[in-house]
Amino acid sequence: MKLDREVAGLTCARVLEHLPDFIDGRLAPAERASVEAHLAGCDVCERFGGSYGAVVAALRRELGTPEPLSRDVEQRLAQALGAPASDDP
Amino acid sequence: MDHLLGEATRSAGDAELIARAASGDRAAFTELVERHRAAVHRYARSLTKNDADAEDALQRTFLAVWRSAATFRGPASARSWLFTVARNAALRQARPRREDATEPEALAELGARAGWGTDSPHALLEGAEVRARLGAALARLDADDREVIVLRDLEGLSGDEASSVLGLSLSALKSRLHRARLRLMASLQEEIR
Numbered sequence: 494m495k496l497d498r499e500v501a502g503l504t505c506a507r508v509l510e511h512l513p514d515f516i517d518g519r520l521a522p523a524e525r526a527s528v529e530a531h532l533a534g535c536d537v538c539e540r541f542g543g544s545y546g547a548v549v550a551a552l553r554r555e556l557g558t559p560e561p562l563s564r565d566v567e568q569r570l571a572q573a574l575g576a577p578a579s580d581d582p
Numbered sequence: 583m584d585h586l587l588g589e590a591t592r593s594a595g596d597a598e599l600i601a602r603a604a605s606g607d608r609a610a611f612t613e614l615v616e617r618h619r620a621a622v623h624r625y626a627r628s629l630t631k632n633d634a635d636a637e638d639a640l641q642r643t644f645l646a647v648w649r650s651a652a653t654f655r656g657p658a659s660a661r662s663w664l665f666t667v668a669r670n671a672a673l674r675q676a677r678p679r680r681e682d683a684t685e686p687e688a689l690a691e692l693g694a695r696a697g698w699g700t701d702s703p704h705a706l707l708e709g710a711e712v713r714a715r716l717g718a719a720l721a722r723l724d725a726d727d728r729e730v731i732v733l734r735d736l737e738g739l740s741g742d743e744a745s746s747v748l749g750l751s752l753s754a755l756k757s758r759l760h761r762a763r764l765r766l767m768a769s770l771q772e773e774i775r
């Protein structure tokens with residue numbers, strides 16, 4: 494399995510390079526069309542591109558919201574900033 | 583302190599809060615801190631060796647923000663300014679950055695390690711505990727790789743915002759992000775084998 498294989502006028506290596514812009518919808522229409530044509534004819538890139546996009550989406554979905562700070566950390570922050578912790582009366 | 587904050591403060595944009603903090607408005611500053619402390623802490627933690635350093639960086643970030651709010655110049659992105667301040671605070675005590683003297687790994691090799699050419703790269707996200715496995719894979723990355731993923735994919739900063747935080751050109755940022763994601767996939771891949 495080599496990345497220099499050419500399908501629909503694009504090598505797999507080029508497709509790999511274009512993946513980030515492709516999943517962001519940032520490719521020019523002509524480039525987008527040739528990546529789509531390659532993916533339609535290349536199982537390997539089609540599978541890998543799907544996986545890449547799924548991992549990026551999962552990062553946002555699973556880890557997008559940071560854990561709230563622990564009460565201790567929150568209190569020490571408020572103290573350092575010279576203000577009472579947020580829930581204190 | 584929520585009851586002390588007016589509705590106007592809670593609905594104000596970040597840039598407005600920073601401007602008000604610059605003129606000494608404590609409530610505006612408190613709102614800014616509450617809005618961003620968890621994200622700033624996570625970003626700092628992605629850059630530091632341990633929780634104590636991250637907490638220290640968190641405190642120094644907001645102290646610096648309070649003191650230098652007047653230097654913020656809109657309409658630059660308030661979030662990218664905040665993360666830039668956090669980066670400076672975190673890197674002051676962080677490990678030395680990775681030397682980039684070595685030849686960058688070829689994209690093709692990275693792609694192969696990330697599962698290009700294998701039968702089922704989809705298996706990366708199958709099974710239980712996806713969140714925990716993603717978090718663990720992220721933690722195994724180098725700080726450079728981790729921070730670009732945190733800024734772009736977790737915090738959702740735009741390419742322009744993230745490149746300004748990291749002091750990189752947009753194209754350098756894109757390349758770093760792509761490589762970091764591929765290394766993350768490789769790390770998930772290794773875990774499955």
Ligand SMILES: [Zn+2]
Nearest residue numbers: 505535537538
């Ligand atoms: Zn291909």
